Amino acid sequence: MHVCPVCRRGDRTTRLRTYWRTLSPEARAGAPHLARPALDEERWAAPFGLLTVGCALLVSEVWLGFVGLAGGGLWLVSLRGSVTQAARQRADWRRQLFCLRCRHVFLP
Numbered sequence: 001m002h003v004c005p006v007c008r009r010g011d012r013t014t015r016l017r018t019y020w021r022t023l024s025p026e027a028r029a030g031a032p033h034l035a036r037p038a039l040d041e042e043r044w045a046a047p048f049g050l051l052t053v054g055c056a057l058l059v060s061e062v063w064l065g066f067v068g069l070a071g072g073g074l075w076l077v078s079l080r081g082s083v084t085q086a087a088r089q090r091a092d093w094r095r096q097l098f099c100l101r102c103r104h105v106f107l108p
């Protein structure tokens with residue numbers, strides 16, 4: 001049993017993800033800080049679109065294809081860091097515990 005660092009009790013701690021699953025949609029909307037961190041998958045659409053357009057232009061032998069490929073590639077590389085950070089935040093979220101007594105979120 002894990003002891004809450006705030007109220008020093010361990011009798012009412014549960015996994016945050018378990019607690020999150022029991023919440024109603026209204027309660028979830030009222031506690032966005034407890035939600036699982038999002039992955040922002042829609043952010044990948046724009047650089048992949050640029051890469052696709054670059055490939056299409058390259059096939060039709062337009063020099064702009066090189067610009068599209070280079071731009072899309074650089075964009076994807078710049079997103080890599082934030083994706084790694086989001087994955088780390090989600091891993092932490094899965095490990096986090098929740099104190100039902102004082103509503104404190106903590107890592108074991």
Ligand SMILES: [Zn+2]
Nearest residue numbers: 004007099102
């Ligand atoms: Zn507590």
